[in-house]
Amino acid sequence: xxxxxxxxxxxxxxxxxxxxxLDGRKDVTGNYExxxxxxxxxxxxxxLTIQGASDSKEYDGNPLTxxxxxxxxxxxxxxxxxxxxxxxxxxxxxxxxxxxxATIENGEKQDVTYNFLxxxxxxxxxxxxxxxxxxxxxxxxxxxxxxxxGVAEKCTISSVRxxxxxxxxxxxxxxxxxxxxxxTNRIATVAIMDGNRDVT
Numbered sequence: 001x002x003x004x005x006x007x008x009x010x011x012x013x014x015x016x017x018x019x020x021x022l023d024g025r026k027d028v029t030g031n032y033e034x035x036x037x038x039x040x041x042x043x044x045x046x047x048l049t050i051q052g053a054s055d056s057k058e059y060d061g062n063p064l065t066x067x068x069x070x071x072x073x074x075x076x077x078x079x080x081x082x083x084x085x086x087x088x089x090x091x092x093x094x095x096x097x098x099x100x101x102a103t104i105e106n107g108e109k110q111d112v113t114y115n116f117l118x119x120x121x122x123x124x125x126x127x128x129x130x131x132x133x134x135x136x137x138x139x140x141x142x143x144x145x146x147x148x149x150g151v152a153e154k155c156t157i158s159s160v161r162x163x164x165x166x167x168x169x170x171x172x173x174x175x176x177x178x179x180x181x182x183x184t185n186r187i188a189t190v191a192i193m194d195g196n197r198d199v200t
Contacts, residue, residue: 006041009115014039045117049073052086052100052123059127061164061194065089066098066123073119079107090125092199098123133159136173136185143180150175150185168193 006012016036021029053066067086076082081104088098100120104113135158136150150173163169169192175185192200 006043008112009043009045011040011042014041043115045115046077047074047117047119048076048082048102048104049119049121050082050084050100050102051121052084052088052098054098054123054125056126056128059093059130059164059199061091061199063089063091064125064127066125069100072121076104080112081105086123088123088125090127093127093129095124095126098125130161130164131159132157132161132163134169134171134187134190136171136175136187138185145178147176147178149173155187163192164194166194167199 016038019029019034020027021032049072051070051072053068053070055064055066057064065088069084069086071082082102083105084100084102086098086100088096090096099122102113102118102120103111104116106112135156137154137156139148139150141148152171152173155169155171155173157163157169169190171187171191172189173185174188175183177183190200191198
């Protein structure tokens, strides 16, 4: 008879509790000098691979999140429950990791995450910038000895895509000419503001 038992990850001796040697129905155990060579019981971590969601969108001023996930390798034992949190968030143009965390409970609602070899793949969240084109107006005058400068307030968005509602364009120009001729009405700086926040 053996008494070794193991449920969670680890090792235990496969204990021999007792031995009976029979000759027919007669117990002849006492005629033997018995030495026990006991084996081991070993439970290894169960592999499980989880992939966090990825998503992308063009900038719209609202947070981008994606809280879904997928088990892409391995499976849970019977009566076990997987709980995952996926916590990435991004508003402005750029990329961030969509971080995955996982816990596993058994049928008695005990945390048995340590019994699993978890491989967690974070997703990625990406917000792409809105493509816009800013146009500076051309200016002309007859020579009068005074510099001709571009007017920043006349700059416009000439592309099909426009600024989001509530966003304000601020431009500085560096084009200037005094003598007869022509020069580019160059845009020096651009800022797009959402209140006091620069969202360029």
